[in-house]
Amino acid sequence: MEQISPYKPKHKVRIVTAASLFDGHDAAINIMRRIIQATGVEVIHLGHDRSVEEVVNTAIQEDANAIAMTSYQGGHNEYFKYMYDLLQEKGAGHIKIFGGGGGVILPEEIKELMDYGITRIYSPDDGREMGLQGMINDLVEKSDYESPSLILPKGKEIKQSVKDKDVNTIARLISFAENKHDEFETLFSPLGKSKGAVPVLGITGTGGAGKSSLVDELVRRFLIDFPEKTVGLISVDPSKRKTGGALLGDRIRMNAINSPRVYMRSLATRQSNLALSKYVNEAVEVLKAAEYDLIILETSGIGQSDTEILEHSDVSLYVMTPEFGAATQLEKIDMLDFADLVAINKFDKRGALDALRDVKKQYMRNHNLWHADPDTMPVFGTIASQFNDPGMNTLYKAIMDKVAEKTEADLKSTFEISKEMSEKIFVIPPSRTRYLSEIAENNRAYDKTADAQVEVAQKLYGIFKTICSVGNVTLSAVERSFIGKQGLDQDEILRVALNDKNSVSSSAVENKEFLKLLIAEFDRVKLNLDPYNWEIITGWNDKVNRYKDPIYSFKVRDKEIKIETHTKSLSHSDIPKVALPKYQAWGDILRWCLQENVPGEFPYTSGLYPFKRTGEDPTRMFAGEGGPERTNRRFHYVSLGMPAKRLSTAFDSVTLYGNDPDYRPDIYGKIGNAGVSICCLDDAKKLYSGFNLADAMTSVSMTINGPAPMLLGFFMNAAIDQQCEIYIKENGLEDEVEQKIKAIYKDKERPKYNAEIPEGNDGLGLMLLGVTGDQVLPKDVYEAIKAKTIAQVRGTVQADILKEDQAQNTCIFSTEFALRLMGDVQEYFIENNVRNFYSVSISGYHIAEAGANPISQLAFTLANGFTYVEYYLSRGMDINKFGPNLSFFFSNGIDPEYAVIGRVARKIWAKALKHKYGANPRAQMLKYHIQTSGRSLHAQEIDFNDIRTTLQALYAIYDNCNSLHTNAYDEAITTPTEESVRRAMAIQLIINKELGLAKNENPIQGSFIIEELTDLVEEAVLAEFDRITERGGVLGAMETMYQRSKIQEESLYYETLKHNGEFPIIGVNTFLSSKGSPTVQPAEVIRATEEEKENQIKTLQNLHKATDTTELLKDLQHKAINNQNIFEALMDVCKVCSLGQITSALFEVGGQYRRNM
Structure with missing residues (x-):
């Protein structure tokens, strides 16, 4: 293929890149932003899960030429149209919008969006025809224009417009300073020098010291400390000397800046070997003229001798890490001579206390403070990545005191701090990192x-x-x-x-x-x-x-x-x-x-139990679309006539990110698409109605991670209320209970099932919609039912937060807080004898879907599993009590290693649990679910997908998996239809019921190649364990993004071989049809209806009207702060609060997830 040369822009082009709201698919946008940058563009990268408002505000503040988005999670029509409308509304209609979403965005939708005003939506066919560089050339060329002249708000002069903090005016002025300096001087001269004392905090330090996270934490505290004040940020990143492009990536790490009281502008140096842009002074002056109360200026990473920041700041902060080498290196750092304050960030690193001592002593020497107390030096240990870090609190207070001391600014801080030193809240104790x-x-x-x-x-x-x-x-x-x-x-x-x-x-x-x-x-x-x-x-x-x-x-x-x-x-x-x-x-x-051994005996290589269960095939019945009523109907359809009900639930992206349905277009478009919308207890009751959740033949799997504890709370309460309903009927209490419910809903609309009850649904679970069992039954009766029910329910909640950070991106809370929630769930399970429900499904599936090969999938997944073991042990839990609550989830492709993935996993786990941890046989058993590979489903020749899925299912059944989900052949192009789901289930049923060899339960034992593969894969996994240890264990490796980088490398390797045909894929790159095997367009696209979306919003609104939850949510926060079990509190909170309410409350005490580049 002929190599396409990058387009050379004529102007300084600035483009904002991001993935859409509630969308964790960031691999594509990461590739695109790299190519855009290499084409000479200044890229402001926001990462995944970004709302329209965040993206539009960023584009205006950054005075961008264009926005480039990916959208793989549905809702794209509403998302892009809302973005276009918001740009027009905010006076930034000149900013162009580009997008792509693979086969998710249909050809007719592409036409509709481009007719609406979106500059271009790229299709998979565009990618094949133009190539990646060709697409980017087209995007950059269309964005290569001179920004329009400054248009002031009606009836305002420039001075007033700036003073009123009109973002468009401020952004255009800074751009004029960069691009048209003469015009800037003309425009800016009427403003004159600012008379008020607007303090400038200059922050500089070495690259990789965590300056962006630290700035974000300072801004968060400033906004809390001064509810009426404003802050302006200027952040500088280096330009590439070769291309002129720049990655302006500070925003990706920041959560606090999405506030009307914050303005942020990223500047490229536009010159090499300097930490600041030569137009920094003008940018600062513009923000001073706008009368921001505090200006923070952050430089790019600097060397030892760089002190340029001092010329532009009133108070200076130098940020470093403990890893500066020998103490003599400190003598070479110029900023230690001049900085007002020093932060040693990443204070959880080894040797941090020694570093703190050495830096304090060097500071004393540099400032001739020979007789001072080292503890009084303005040197602080901080862990900016840790929510509510005591060291950050102390640093913030010291900065504000210094600002008040050195300037006339009215910024007297009342922020309360503790005198504690930063101390890492270790998930894994340092002594256990090996x-x-x-x-x-x-x-x-x-x-x-x-x-x-x-x-x-x-x-x-x-x-x-x-x-x-x-x-x-x-x-x-x-x-x-x-x-x-x-x-x-x-x-x-x-x-x-x-x-x-x-x-x-x-x-x-x-x-x-x-x-x-x-x-x-x-x-x-x-x-x-x-x-x-x-x-x-x-x-x-x-x-x-x-x-x-x-x-x-x-x-x-x-x-x-x-x-x-x-x-x-x-x-x-x-x-x-x-x-x-x-x-x-x-x-x-x-x-x-x-x-090897027989099934059911250590090391469980061939299976966990002596024989497979009869009457319960390992078939998972997968559903999730629209509202709870539609998914309930699908559950009853796929389980009709089956003795065992093994329900597997997919949630929409609004739910996956812990949010409530809303009329806001970028949320509205995603309600009930690519999963079911669940935001409260009544939704869960409707979703699982007609299935006795306490029956031994019913189990429920929930594919949810970030907000898993809340969804688990909804599920558990739905199960409890079902059993309350059974008790009410058995004891003839229907009339009495009905009167109580009518009294509760005397002046309110009572919740109902918003559809016809489907075949197979006997209505169980619907009697107590809008109320809970404890409102209609005596306390002792309710508590007895509750205790019995939670000990009986069977199922799994995915809740694997480590895998989310490494591969799938549906993290919502800070990692430490998310892990604490997982630990609280497990502790609750132990204390309440929850033996049949898995508290986590440690998942390799999404690691594989992100591109990992089978060995990396297995190694990373087992490593994550052992990390949970170590964390739970560090919390004092008994391995024999939590071990049985752990389960695993793997993908099955067609690679040879997939033939042994289960047996190797069982073997490694059993050996470690028995001989390393001293666990009993039940804890030694690794239970796992298999899903056939979604990545191997192709949008060309989709009928061939069932052949691949059948071979993958055969691998799984021969390897004695505990449960299996077979993908539908049409999932590559749309939400599966009832017909395709039935075919997918038939694959399993034919293997289990008809295939003669499958009547034997250890058919691959004794095969020379299987034994050889088992040994090869086992040793490869153990070698990967050693590589992860070298990086500080799983969490240490995550800090350097080791797992994510490896997954991306392996994905690129596969895609390259697929693209050049070295790896043959039938009907995709070889054995093409006479028409060339084009991408198949779906005959029907299953999306949530307007009625379903309206029902979800109405349910939510009625819930919010029904109860004042303020005190309940405050109590939840209080328990979280005081280190009480959060899940125990959630079991009550989930009865009356919505998912979004709970998420917001926990953000305030646990912190939001911080995105990584």
Whole structure:
């Protein structure tokens, strides 16, 4: 393919890039912004999950030429139109809008949006025809225009317009200073020098010191401290000398700046080797003229000798990290001579206390403060990334005191601080950061010991065979009598050898002494064999016979279960459910038992339970679209006639990000699209109505992460109220309860199920809509029902926050707070005997969907799992109590490693849990769900997708997965239809019910390639554990974005091979149809209806009218601040509060997630 040269802009082009609201798909926009920057553009990158208002405000404040967005989560029509309308409304209609969303945005929608005024929406076909650089050239060329002249608000002169903080005017003036300096002088001269004392805080420091996060935290505190004051930010980043482009990325780290009281402008240096733009002074003067109460000027990363910031600031802050090298390096840092304050950020790094001491002493030397107390030096340890960090509080107060001291500004701070030093709230204690390498060492030691034991067993078998040969005794005769728990019985051997009618006695007599020597050697060698392993060898024949017997019995939770061991084929062959190897040699038997073993026995390589459940296939019934009523209908459709109801719930992006439905267009368009809209308890009741959630044959899986504790609270309360309803009916209390509900809703509209009740739904769960069981039943009755119900419900909530940060981006809270919420849920489960519900589904699926290969998917997922183990242990939880509540979730592609992903996971987990953590057998069992690969679904030749899905399902079933979801063939282009979902389920049913080999439950055991792959993948995973340890464990690696970078590299590798055809994909890059296998357009697109969206908003509004939740939410915040169990409080809060209310309340005490580049 011919390489396309980048377009060369004629003007200084500035473009804002982001992914749309509630959309975590940031891989595409990251690639685009890199190419845009390399094409010579100044890129202001906002990252994922950005509202229209945030993007538009940014574009206006930054005086951008264009906005470039990706939208992969639906709602694009409303999003882009709202953006266009808002730009017009705010007097910035000249800013061009570009977008893309793969196949999510349909051709007719592209036309509709471009007709509306969107400059261009790029389609997948555009990408194929133009190439990435070609698309970016088109985008940049259309954005390469001279910004329009300054247009003042009606009836205002420039001076008044600036004073009124008109953002358009301020932004255009700064651009004139950069691009048309003469015109700027003319325009600005009437304003004159600002008379008031507007203080400038200059912040500088080394690159990577965390200046942006620190600035954001200072701004957050300033806005709280001074509710009426305003702040202006100027942030400088370097320009690329080669292209002239620049990445202006400070905004991505900031959460506090989206306020009408904050103005921020990013400047590129437009010259190399300097930390400031030469137009900084003009930008500062403009903000002073606008009478902002405080101006913060942040430089790009500087070297040791750079002090340029001092010329532009009244108070200066130098930001560094503890990792500056030897103490003598401090003598070279010029800013330590001049800075008013010094922040040692990232104070959780090793050696931070020593660094604090050294910097204080150097500051004293530089300022000739020889006799001062080091503790009085203005040097502060901070952890800006940590919410409400005590060190940041102290630094903020010191800065404001210094500002008040050095300027005439009316900025006397009343911010309350504690005198505590910054101290990292460790998720993993520092002494445990090697946990992954310790697990790798543990597992390798197990394998080494196993190999040594196998050698001993094989040697013993050789001696044993020699004894048989010398004694001239048949194997069966000898085994019958002298192999026992203690070893060999010499007298019995000799008696059998001399008396067995099959032996030649003269030979035996002659070799009697030799036999004694062999027996002595056997005893000596046997001293090296673990007694447990001798039991394995001596018990082997009994084990084989148990599986040959017609009935096999075993116990699960003290309940005896009897299973038939064989099935009959149509040819009347007896097909064993579990087939055992026909090994004779003890070494082979021992190796197989130590590394493979039968299903249900350590190390669980072939499966967790002796036999699969009958009557409950591992089929997951997946649904999620529109409102709760439509998804409830789909659940009943897919489960009709099935003995087990295994419901799997997908939520819309509004819910995934912890928000409530709203009429605001960028939210409204996403309600009920690509998932079900759930924002309160009544929604959950409607969603699962007609399914008894406490029934042993019902289980519910919820694919939700950031707001998982709240959704879990809705689910648990829905289940409790169902059982209250059953109690009410059983005790004839319907009339009494109805009167109580009528009294509650005397002057209010009562909630209802907004659709016809579907077939199969008996209405269970709908009686108590709008109320909870504790409002209509006595307290003791309700509490008894509650305790029994939460101990019975079966299911899984995904809630895997580490994977979200690494791959999927639906984080909403700060990482530490999100992990605390996970720990609180697990603690609640232990205290309330919740044994059948998984508190987390540690997920590799989304890691794989983001592009990771199977080995990285498995390694990162298991590493995350062990991180949760270490965190829960550090909180004092018992591994045998929380271990059974952990579950896993993997993707299955067609790569060879996917054939063994489950068995390797089970093996690594079991070895570590047993030998490293001392867990009991139930905690050693790794339970996992498999979903066939969404990434392998292609929008070309979509009928071929079912073939891929069938092969992936076969991998999963042969590998004994605990549950399975098969994707519908049309998911590559639309929300699956009822027909495609039925076909997807049929794939599993045909394998489980019709495929003969699947009647056997360990069909891949004994295969040479499977054993080889198992060893290869296991060692590759342990090697990845060591690499993660080198980066400080999972959380340390996340700080440097190790996992995310590796996932992106592997994704790019796959896409490159797919694009150039080296990796053949049938119907995509080879074996094309006569028409060239074009992208298939969906015959129907399933989207939420206007009626469904209206119903959701109306439900929410009625909920908000029904109860004043102010005190309840304050109590929740109080419990969070005082380190009480938040989930226990949520169980009550979720009864009356909406999802968005709870999220907002927790943001204030736990902090928002901070995006990364």
